[in-house]
Amino acid sequence: MGFGGIRAARVLAGKGFDVVLVDRNNYHLFQPLLYQVATAGLEQESIAHSVRAMARSWPGTRFHLAEVNGVDLAAREVRSAAGTIPYDYLVIGAGSVTNYFGLKSVEEHAFDLKELADAETLRNHILTAFERAVVEPDPARKRALMTFVIVGGGPTGVEFAGALIELVHFVLAKDYPELSTHAARVVLVEAADKLLASMPEKLSVYTLKKLRSMSVEVLLNARVVDAGPERVALHDGAVIPAHTLFWSAGVKAATIADSLDATRAAGGRIAVEPDLTLPGHPEVFVIGDMSYLEQDGSALPMTAPVAMQMGIYAGEAILAKERGITFPSFRYRDKGSMATIGRNAAVASAFGMDFRGYPAWLIWLLLHLYYLIGFRNRIVVMLNWVWYYWFHERQVRLITRREDK
């Protein structure tokens, strides 16, 4: 269950409906912290929370573990591998998948962070690369094993780049005395002329300076066009020898959108009415990353805050419909955006003000703890953060599986 779906369910629970939650995972995943799992800072379990644990206290709510294959809008049925589920109202918030924009070689060799298992796989790959570097006799391959190319200068790319270089410099440098870890390279590739394009200019500039001071190599106006297991090729013909490519340069609507037979906007998103319903289907709400809606002339971003507000709106709109009350159009209240860069360093744009450095970092920490679901998860995450802050230690540097890309 995503950010939108669980909030819609919470609004509808106990209001006399038969609420059926359908998801292929039995947990809510706090995606914004996946990069910390991938960089050995958090255990995967601490950013996921059982849907059944939540639904227990929501009267009239049932959970159904299933992969949804499609929706029959005419018959008002959701089709899953485990059978069909009829509905009176449908709220779809299946999120997004990584968009490689048709770059086949990149899709084949790049890692991404959308699912819980992706983060564990990427962590195992990063740590294995260092283990292989230890025994690699060829200096060029040794360096390529310690070179990490990150594509996309949005929040995910920036946060991952910062967390990765800190993992190398603060933690792995002590773990691998036999390696010159200062020779490790983290290369952040961004197609635009600045990082965090959605943020105010001075925060973009701060982020660029800060990452460069942490020795992340930031390439602006650059694009990755091809990839192999040991190299990444840029638009200008330059080739970076690297065994790890991380892609956070784009997302598109989840494939279930295909079955809705609706107008698609950028990224395959579904153009919705101002009340988030599917055109011609006032009983079907499309929320979160799957949904395309413009507000004040620009499209709403594919972020967790938008999904959360849309989820609450969808729940309340259904309540209003049932009571015969007219309900105003959806309006996103932008509470700001933020990204953490590293220790004591983040950027935040909120309440009409810009924050950077330590204050932004503190705001980031507190808000992420606040939105994390499950009290025990908050304690475990906080414990990991305090541990890292005090001891420069990330405990989860375990290679838990031997599979690799």
Added chain:
Amino acid sequence: MGFGGIRAARVLAGKGFDVVLVDRNNYHLFQPLLYQVATAGLEQESIAHSVRAMARSWPGTRFHLAEVNGVDLAAREVRSAAGTIPYDYLVIGAGSVTNYFGLKSVEEHAFDLKELADAETLRNHILTAFERAVVEPDPARKRALMTFVIVGGGPTGVEFAGALIELVHFVLAKDYPELSTHAARVVLVEAADKLLASMPEKLSVYTLKKLRSMSVEVLLNARVVDAGPERVALHDGAVIPAHTLFWSAGVKAATIADSLDATRAAGGRIAVEPDLTLPGHPEVFVIGDMSYLEQDGSALPMTAPVAMQMGIYAGEAILAKERGITFPSFRYRDKGSMATIGRNAAVASAFGMDFRGYPAWLIWLLLHLYYLIGFRNRIVVMLNWVWYYWFHERQVRLITRREDK
């Protein structure tokens, strides 16, 4: 690295040796708590600790991540996929693997708990079985999905049975209001006429009574002879419809023992000299589960305390050899054994006394926390235990992977 190996390394570190640690995993695994990972009580990361994190503070120690394929005793070399490693002294403690005693169908369908990934796989399987039971229309298959057969009444079987029935009755009963979880069956099958055969008689009797009072079905003098994906067959022709079979009825020495060309004892273990060396090779020590040694007329058990004492002994014996000091034979000091059954219930035989119920349970908790490596791990484990004790909640009931047996 197992219990024996890390202790041998710790003794040898900083004594002027070049100590090379070789393991296919980059962590020490606290195997005695694997069953708690499998029953959603602990996250897998909390019972593993990075070897490099330990080796950092051990001067002269290097870690080498590799699967060891064999040992060339004549050339004094360890062969791994990543090349050969020469040695002056060799300490082998590769542990044990599950012994299915040639029962092919059981090996194919049963789960076991030897590696970290096994525990996650088994947890995912158990939780998926309940999800499938929810949507299963046939009452017989529904019940079979909720039936768990555990083979082996030793500590692992007893602890897993107790933890599993508590998971079902205390936690899943609340998660699955649509299921009659009281109809779930946990069947413990033991070939002997009592449980925990190595324990004093009255503790065996207590364990049997306690498990039965928790509604575990204990079958004594019974053997599993065949298995399929949905059924388990016993020696007397009885068939238990069950989708989950857990095997803890035997272990045998790890396959690397085959390359040592030595006399094998029960379970494929290597018969060692009284100083734990391989006959004819005073420079090669075989410790832990791989090693076969009799003391006072009976074979030393394949347990963590034996491995730990053997590891320390091997390190000290090598120091003594280098200094030309004669060193006494290995002697296991039995500090006792224990097993936990459930909430406030355990059995322990230690200091010449028998404990059961709450006192034994408290001793069990404290000793396991003490032997767990990594201070942060201790905190996380304790947090999970307190949480469970107070709230009857196990937080890690996540189906993290979709793979299944």
